[in-house]
Structure formats: C-alpha cells, structure tokens
Amino acid sequence: MARFSLGMIPLMVCLAAAPHSRGEPKDAPLPVRVTLVVIKASESDETTNPKLATLAKEVRKRNDEFVGFKIVNTLDKSIPLGEQHSFDLPEKQIATVTIRQGMDKAGRIELIVKLPGLDDVTYNCVCDKFFPIVTHYKLKTGETILVAILAKPCTGK
Amino acid sequence: MTPGDRLEPWQLLVLAYVDGELDPASVLDVEAWIDARPEVAELFRELSETSRENKTFRAGVDFPTSGPVDLGRSSEMILARLRPAMARRKLAWLRPAILSGVAASMAGMLFLACPNDRLCENAVQSTPSKPVLFPDDPLAGFDDLPIADSSEARVSAVRGDISPLFVSCDDLLPAVLDLATVDEMQIARQGRNAFSVPQPGDAPMIYQTRAAK
Numbered sequence A: 001m002a003r004f005s006l007g008m009i010p011l012m013v014c015l016a017a018a019p020h021s022r023g024e025p026k027d028a029p030l031p032v033r034v035t036l037v038v039i040k041a042s043e044s045d046e047t048t049n050p051k052l053a054t055l056a057k058e059v060r061k062r063n064d065e066f067v068g069f070k071i072v073n074t075l076d077k078s079i080p081l082g083e084q085h086s087f088d089l090p091e092k093q094i095a096t097v098t099i100r101q102g103m104d105k106a107g108r109i110e111l112i113v114k115l116p117g118l119d120d121v122t123y124n125c126v127c128d129k130f131f132p133i134v135t136h137y138k139l140k141t142g143e144t145i146l147v148a149i150l151a152k153p154c155t156g157k
Numbered sequence B: 001m002t003p004g005d006r007l008e009p010w011q012l013l014v015l016a017y018v019d020g021e022l023d024p025a026s027v028l029d030v031e032a033w034i035d036a037r038p039e040v041a042e043l044f045r046e047l048s049e050t051s052r053e054n055k056t057f058r059a060g061v062d063f064p065t066s067g068p069v070d071l072g073r074s075s076e077m078i079l080a081r082l083r084p085a086m087a088r089r090k091l092a093w094l095r096p097a098i099l100s101g102v103a104a105s106m107a108g109m110l111f112l113a114c115p116n117d118r119l120c121e122n123a124v125q126s127t128p129s130k131p132v133l134f135p136d137d138p139l140a141g142f143d144d145l146p147i148a149d150s151s152e153a154r155v156s157a158v159r160g161d162i163s164p165l166f167v168s169c170d171d172l173l174p175a176v177l178d179l180a181t182v183d184e185m186q187i188a189r190q191g192r193n194a195f196s197v198p199q200p201g202d203a204p205m206i207y208q209t210r211a212a213k
Helices: A002-022 A050-062 B009-018 B024-036 B038-050 B075-089 B094-113 B118-125 B160-165
Strands: A032-042 A068-079 A084-088 A094-101 A108-114 A121-126 A131-138 A144-153 B157-159 B185-189 B205-207
Touching: A032 A050, A032 A084, A032 A094, A050 A068, A050 A131, A050 B205, A068 A084, A068 A094, A094 A144, A108 A144, A108 B185, A121 A131, B009 B024, B009 B038, B024 B038
Parallel strands: A131 B205
Antiparallel strands: A032 A068, A032 A144, A068 B157, A084 A094, A094 A108, A108 A121, A121 B185, A131 A144
C-alpha cells in the first residue's frame, strides 16, 4: 500500500499541474466582437437603407432635416478585454473602441468610444443591440457621419 | 519509358510530332523545344527509335539552334489549327498537351534568352514534366480553386450599401439594426457630448451635431 501511494505522488502532481500548464486559464475572458456600422445621414437624398429604418426614425426625432440614411461601411473586429482598436472612417477619420469591461452579470459590455470631434464616451450596453452616436462631422459631400456600435462576446461562430 | 507509363501532356505533344500529327507551325514549336531542352530531345530520340512513321521527319530540316521560342502562338491558335485532326482522331488529350507545350516554350525561351536571370534559373531547374510558367505562381498547386463556404469564412468589412449583393458569406448585419433601450444601456461618462433621450421609450443615443462646448 505504501509503495502504491508513493508511486502515485508524481502522477498526482502532474495532474494537479496540468491545467496551469496550458497557458490561459479555463475561464479567461473572451474577446469582444465589435461591429461598427458607419452611416451617413443626408439632408437631401431621401434614400434610406432598410436596415436603418429604426435608427432613422430615432434620429429624425432629434432632427427631421435628416431625410436619408445610408451605410458607408460595416466594420467588424474582435478586441481582447482592455485593448482598443481603431476603425477607419471616411475621409481618414478614425473611431477608436476600447473594451473596458467584458460581459457582466447583467449581460452588458462596457466600451470607451472615441469619435472625431467628440469627447470619449464610456457606456455599457447589452449584447446584440446597437448604440448610435451622431457626430457633427460632415463629409465633403455634405452628409453627417454617425455610427452604430454593437458589442458581444466572441463565440467563434 | 514503358507502355504503362502515363504520358505528360508535353510528352504527348512530342509523340504527336513524331507521328506527324502536327501542323507546320506546331512542328516548329516542338522542334524549338527539342533544341532547347535536353529532356525533350532525349524523349524525341527515344520515340523516334520506336516509331516507324517518322523516318523522314527531321531529314533535311535545319532546326533553329538559338533564339527565343515564339510565344505569340497562343494555345487557342494552335488548337484552332489542329481542330480538324482532333475531331478526326478524337485527341482529347491535345488541349492540355498544347497548354503544357506553351509552358515548355516559355521555359525554353527563358533558357535561351536570359540565362543569367533568376527566372531562367528557376526554369532550368524545373523538370520538363512540370513546366514552370511563373515560378512563384500561387495557383500552381490547385487543379480547381477550393471555395470556402459560409462556415469557413467571415467577413470583416463590407462596403456600404452594396452589402445586399454580397452573397458569398453571411451578412454582418441583421435585417434591421435593433437599437438599445434606456433600460438596456447606461452612460458612464459622456464628456461634453449630448446624451439624448427625447421622450421615455425613445432609443438613447449620443447626438452631437455641434462641436462640444
């Protein structure tokens, strides 16, 4: 019995150490996949992308001079917790998104967003819902740039 | 070479040459390969010895011994010339043979015209069974380009309103962008930006159409 127990010690040590030798712990936070939709709002072109119907309705509540909404770009990036990524906007402008906190118990993810001409915005939001930010940056063609941001944990799907 | 060996297209073309099945222009092509590539010349000799139909083929012909092979003859032109013979003899192998032959022509040209060039070195090092058209051709390893399905590719950016036409992968966006409600988000810090919720029930947003003051 004593020989059996002594022989088992190295095996038990190896088994105990195994989870720690695989690099990241099992419950390491997942990176956050950020989808940033770049939109331009026009005061003359009445064309609106159907995907933006709800957003257009809400923005018009603030300013009914915006009559058309088009998607300029849809950008998608997986960003690790605590890190940031810069998204290219039209006319060499940049939007920077930092993952401040992963999904909490309420299912919200906290981001810091920096857009041209605006102060940093720190907010949390549920997954699968977009949060719009209307900037005062106007393109050379006259449209106003706004973005809609969605963040959700990366699931590999 | 044994009867059971599978002939490469360029070998078939040399065989067609030995059998007298090529038109004069193609004959010149093959003869240029024979002079430029020892492997082709060796095959030609081997085939000639075993063929009873080629006794007079090279008799009295002054083969070119130097100078680049004329690549202006495209494979389609050669095929057009040979189409009657193909139809008559059902030479289904001739198309790849012609393509391979053009490749061999290019390899021969590289060998003769620019021996010090890096491309030439690659061409000389290649075997005649696998002629090198472009030494760094990224498609060289593919007979048919494999296409990723939607589970194997993910779009990281889609340009503007053309996204409905983007059919290769799943669209990044839902049918309608669903906005968060006041209960579903919270502003922790907004700086001098305007946080806007006109009426209860409206979707919150940062609405800053003027420079923040």
